[in-house]
Amino acid sequence: MRKSRFSxxxxxxxxxxxxxxxxxxxxxxxxxxxxxxxYKYKSKYGGMEVSEVAKLRAMED
Incomplete structure (x- = not known):
């Protein structure tokens, strides 16, 4: 899968x-x-804060 240009x-x-x-x-x-x-990003990350993204990434791994 291609890596996103944005963090x-x-x-x-x-x-x-x-x-x-x-x-x-x-x-x-x-x-x-x-x-x-x-809108794809919004559906995945909408309403999240930066700290919650780290938790999401940990769960995905």
Whole structure:
């Protein structure tokens, strides 16, 4: 499986920008990713904090 260009911390940051009120299209344009990829990240990491991502990664391993 291909490794993501973004770390989990960066993905959480993108989601926080969108939650803060920035339009999704603008967030995608700024970080150069497609809206489909953004929504895939949102379904996986939505509502999480950075510390919770570490727990998720530990459970996946």
């Amino acid at each position: 989990e911390v960066q993905i959480i940051g993108m989601l926080k920008e969108q939650e803060a009120g920035m339009p999704t299209a603008e967030v995608c344009r700024k970080h150069r990713l497609s809206q489909g990829t953004f």
